[in-house]
Amino acid sequence: MKPASSYDIVVVGSGPAGQKAAIQGAKAGKRVALIEQEQGIGGNCVYRGTIPSKTLRESAVQFEHLKRSSEVFEGGLRLDVPLASLLHRLDEVVKAHESYMANQLTRNGVTYRHGRAKLLSPHDVQLEAVDGACQTLKAETIVLATGSRPRSIPDIPIDHEHILDSDSILSMIYLPRSLAVLGGGVIACEYAAMFALLGVEVTIIDKAERPLSFLDKEVVEVFQHSLQRQGGRFYARHTVKEVAWDGVSSVVARLGNGMVVKSEKMLVALGRQPNVEELNLEAAGLSLDEKGWLPVNEYGQTAVPHIYAAGDLLGPPSLASRAMEQGRRAVSHALGLPVGEAVNQIPIGIYTIPEIASIGLDEEQAATRYRGPIVGRARFTEIAKGQITGACDGLLKLIADPSGERLLGVQIVGEDATELIHLGQMALQNGATIDRFIDTIFSFPTFAEAYRVAALDILGQRRKRQGTVQAA
């Protein structure tokens, strides 16, 4: 074993959380080592998660646009596109991302180490290189950012061949004729929507009453309607008793009620679990909470004060944006730098087709807290941009307090929802009133115009409500 190297900060994991933690430390003039067990920088986000799935999504959407155009121009289009060709841009995207991240780390003087990390004590991290050579890194501060992976279910034999998880689904090189998706969460719905758009017969099976049950019901209904229009099905309130590959051509799922669902491939998307097995947490005096995640305080500090954690390791929601901020905050706190207020309003962006985005309260949450909140709606069928682009499956909801003046939340489903939400986010964070949207001139035609339409809807309801009060 090589002699120990000393660093001010050792960061384990180079995903969004780890990168931002390392850069924050290096910018403060500290000696930082960043350990990554895979060959490239970026973690699951770049190689198996966000970047590849969104690249495929983009291809699927472009494909849909082409289909629409071929109808307009009365042209023909082959609909049986191989999956590999839809991912042809992925290598380029990943390389560009990798190169940008590597440059950023180098520019900031972060020492990058390729290997597997294992805690030997509260201050010692063992680095095992891929050839088995080991070295110990000593650190004043340790940031754990090892991320998460798809949750493995003992009764479901995921073989990454017929029964896949969200890590292996993109290793498919042809589009299956049918795909059963277990789970109704974000990853399940994102892939279900993509494959349905590509012409795959998709069936979502979940025990919940509706997919994405943590989101605004009306918004999810729009998504469900769109999924059904693409040929997708949602089997609600179903438990899965048994899943098996029949050895020939089908994955067979036997449901609790005796129903049998056969599909060419299956995606199991039933949550995620933290990557902690290799870390040897006990050696540093750490343990997981009852839900299996690493407990931390608001600064990402674990039970051992100089060991921090950030990102998916802390539990859902698994958002790269949240992970980045957690990484930055953790190191800022460790170094005694201004941390800033904890951001309690993080936009949720879901890359289904159409996209879904949310910030602040939804209608149900607002109704629980306030008596009679006012909800303004703008359907994309009423928005010129929606009609022009043909993207009419969309709804923007502004949730206001009972007076119809204060904005409480924004819920959107529709094209570009994950971009549109930031306008609502800024309004919320700056305490903008509903009238502010009415007094603002939006470019025409844009989807952002929906904010004004929804605000005018609130204005109408507010007047009606005031009128009712005055009349009484």
Next chain:
Amino acid sequence: MSAERPPAIDVISAEPLEQLLIDRIRQGSIELPLLPQVASQILGMVYDPNAEAAKLAALIHQDQALAAHVIKIANSPAYMTRNPVVSLQHAVSMLGMNLMSEIAFSASIKGSAFKVPGWDAEVKRLWQHSLASGAYAKEIARMRRFNVESAYLCGLLHGIGKPVVLQTLVLLAKEQGSTLSRELLHQLLEGYHTQVGLLVAADWSLPPPVVESITFHREYHYAKTAKQECMTTCLADRLAEHFLNPEALDEAAVRDHAVYADLNLYLKDIDTLLALKDQVRKAVEAMPL
């Protein structure tokens, strides 16, 4: 693996036989032999209404010649209704049981060409190596989350040229009224299996990753688009060699290769792969020649 003694007839020198092989390759008169035992099992199964479909798929899955035949047929204009077939599962799923019977029938006819008296041990060794390579390739792909189906096909078919070269050489020697030595056979197998494998791949329209694996499974750095498959095949080939012939390639030797680092496999992962011997043995024994 006991070595069988080839018939002791006059041993012809390397040059004329090699030249004859080259001529045969140039003429394109080399045909891939199918395995009659497997073909007859499949033939028996497809006409048995009680036969298990799963067993049929497993048989096809493990037979390199039949697997390639299936791919070829699935990619022929008559059946290519959707995307090009890129894996066995894909082909089986597309072709169904009825077509399997046709394939099995043709396999049974062609199968007779594969009888190579006196060279059974060589054929068996090549066959077992293909099966073991396919089985290891699958596990490596599972571990690295690459496409398992494609990896299996690459592992199974990377040495498809060897039995073809063997068959051709034995036939040529017979035509000359002589035979060839084991040493010469191995020398020519090594020298020409890639070239012949590529001819077979082209003739059968094998998927590009398989073609690259046949060409670059040892020099995977030169692979153009299917580097992952070539690396996987390289490692699967070595693990299979160690599994079948541990005296020739012992554990220390099999561990000593840059492909592990290139595939980002750590010591623990290598231990896991080496511990799969029983699983691989089952896969090999399930398909005796």
